[in-house]
Amino acid sequence: MKQGSKSPRSEQQFFDDPAIDRIMGAFMALATEHYVLLDRVRAMERELVNAGTLNRGSLGREPDEVERAETSADRTAFIEALMRPLLGEQEALGAAGKFSLK
Amino acid sequence: MDDRSFAAAQDFLLSAKTFWSTTMYQALRDKHAAAKKTASGDAGEPVAAIAHALEDTTQYQFYSWLERHLQRMKYVGRYGLVPYHHERRDELLATFDQSIDADNAVQIDGSLTLPAYYTGVDIHQHPGGVWSDDVAGMIYERGARTTTPLVGVAEKDVHERFTDLALGERTPAKILDMGCGFGKSTQPFVRRLPDSSVDAVDLSAPCLRLAAYGTRESQASNVRFRQMNACNTDYDDGTFDLVTSTMVLHELPPKTIEELLGEAFRVLSPGGRMVHLDFYCLPDAFRRFVHYGHARRNNEPYMQPLAELDLSALVASKGFVDVEIKPFQESDHIDLNANDAWRFPWTVIAATKPSEAAQ
Ligand SMILES: C[S@@+](CC[C@H](N)C(=O)[O-])C[C@H]1O[C@@H](n2cnc3c(N)ncnc32)[C@H](O)[C@@H]1O
Numbered sequence: 001m002k003q004g005s006k007s008p009r010s011e012q013q014f015f016d017d018p019a020i021d022r023i024m025g026a027f028m029a030l031a032t033e034h035y036v037l038l039d040r041v042r043a044m045e046r047e048l049v050n051a052g053t054l055n056r057g058s059l060g061r062e063p064d065e066v067e068r069a070e071t072s073a074d075r076t077a078f079i080e081a082l083m084r085p086l087l088g089e090q091e092a093l094g095a096a097g098k099f100s101l102k
Numbered sequence: 103m104d105d106r107s108f109a110a111a112q113d114f115l116l117s118a119k120t121f122w123s124t125t126m127y128q129a130l131r132d133k134h135a136a137a138k139k140t141a142s143g144d145a146g147e148p149v150a151a152i153a154h155a156l157e158d159t160t161q162y163q164f165y166s167w168l169e170r171h172l173q174r175m176k177y178v179g180r181y182g183l184v185p186y187h188h189e190r191r192d193e194l195l196a197t198f199d200q201s202i203d204a205d206n207a208v209q210i211d212g213s214l215t216l217p218a219y220y221t222g223v224d225i226h227q228h229p230g231g232v233w234s235d236d237v238a239g240m241i242y243e244r245g246a247r248t249t250t251p252l253v254g255v256a257e258k259d260v261h262e263r264f265t266d267l268a269l270g271e272r273t274p275a276k277i278l279d280m281g282c283g284f285g286k287s288t289q290p291f292v293r294r295l296p297d298s299s300v301d302a303v304d305l306s307a308p309c310l311r312l313a314a315y316g317t318r319e320s321q322a323s324n325v326r327f328r329q330m331n332a333c334n335t336d337y338d339d340g341t342f343d344l345v346t347s348t349m350v351l352h353e354l355p356p357k358t359i360e361e362l363l364g365e366a367f368r369v370l371s372p373g374g375r376m377v378h379l380d381f382y383c384l385p386d387a388f389r390r391f392v393h394y395g396h397a398r399r400n401n402e403p404y405m406q407p408l409a410e411l412d413l414s415a416l417v418a419s420k421g422f423v424d425v426e427i428k429p430f431q432e433s434d435h436i437d438l439n440a441n442d443a444w445r446f447p448w449t450v451i452a453a454t455k456p457s458e459a460a461q
Contacts, residue, residue: 043106
């Protein structure tokens with residue numbers, strides 16, 4: 001949602017590369033969203049515990065080996081998605097290297 | 103957005119601001135101290151020299167980014183004060199109902215021309231300023247609850263402490279609060295002196311309506327909120343025994359400060375006292391550097407000019423005597439000699455209009 005000045009002025013820049021200023025904006029928005037979600041999950045737990053639907057003790061205990069094994073594939077897939085981009089590999093065959101139309 | 107999400111996001115931002123104003127501030131302070139050791143001599147170190155030493159450091163870049171953008175996120179973005187209040191606009195305005203403008207406690211002047219310095223900038227990053235939107239007063243009120251993150255709710259707040267100091271042993275019968283906003287600076291005087299009459303003026307209609315609404319709730323009958331330029335009021339000469347303002351001077355260009363001081367002098371009775379609370383006394387160059395940076399990053403273009411003004415001479419030039427300009431301790435646990443957290447350079451500026459005999 002865009003608000004604020006009617007005149008399109010450029011935002012103040014603090015880092016040497018303005019890309020960092022902007023990525024910080026996205027990063028802080030995500031961090032906020034993450035906290036809002038965390039807060040909601042906790043509130044939900046509280047409601048469920050109060051209603052007797054949930055046992056906080058059993059929710060908070062360390063998962064046993066059986067449960068760990070069940071969730072292991074999902075964990076691996078998550079890490080794969082998160083870290084594969086760090087390798088800089090091309091996924092679909094095409095032009096490679098630093099982009100330029102100069 | 104529901105209330106819980108809004109509160110969670112605002113709490114998150116406030117915690118981030120607290121980290122910024124303590125840990126990140128201390129790191130910057132230490133970085134400056136270390137840089138100073140290696141530089142030759144530090145006597146009278148100017149702001150520009152500190153800027154040279156710090157501006158390119160990663161530390162200062164993050165510090166600066168967070169100062170600007172935590173405040174931006176408080177107002178705009180998905181969980182900002184602005185969208186929160188816009189979503190609830192009708193409901194919020196309904197609490198006032200139509201009758202507020204007819205209330206004895208408020209006087210709105212639809213024909214008032216707002217000065218250019220006022221409309222030309224969105225002060226402290228409040229989009230549209232504190233005046234242009236019907237819910238701007240409520241946005242300002244809600245935001246002001248977390249302006250000073252380190253002051254605990256249980257403590258006597260800034261306004262109460264300032265009222266203690268402004269009144270001292272005096273019981274002024276007529277008081278004027280210049281630039282009263284939504285009445286936070288006015289209310290302690292109203293409560294403390296039920297037999298005195300308090301007038302409060304501001305440029306912002308939405309803030310004044312909110313102030314009047316607060317008065318309706320507290321059922322005080324000794325206060326009036328009026329839409330008026332504090333530099334050019336309609337009061338007779340010598341009307342008030344005490345003229346005060348809180349956090350107003352730094353929003354005014356130097357020429358307007360001079361006008362406000364002149365108007366305060368005019369409407370004061372001989373022997374009357376003028377007491378302002380604002381940001382002025384900076385104990386060293388580092389804190390000056392931090393303050394000027396805050397001004398720029400937080401859309402406060404007149405903060406630096408005020409800090410550079412010879413205020414004592416200006417006040418005296420208007421005819422005042424007993425001019426006193428002193429640092430102000432905004433909460434119990436603040437140690438004015440420490441420098442371990444970001445804070446505003448709170449300052450009391452007081453002076454007396456000479457009594458008839460002395461004139
Ligand atoms: C930071 S707020 C302080 C409000 C209030 N005194 C308080 O302590 O909560 C500054 C206020 O000054 C008002 N203001 C700015 N210029 C003014 C002027 N020339 N005359 C009257 N009010 C003015 C603004 O509308 C705003 O409400």
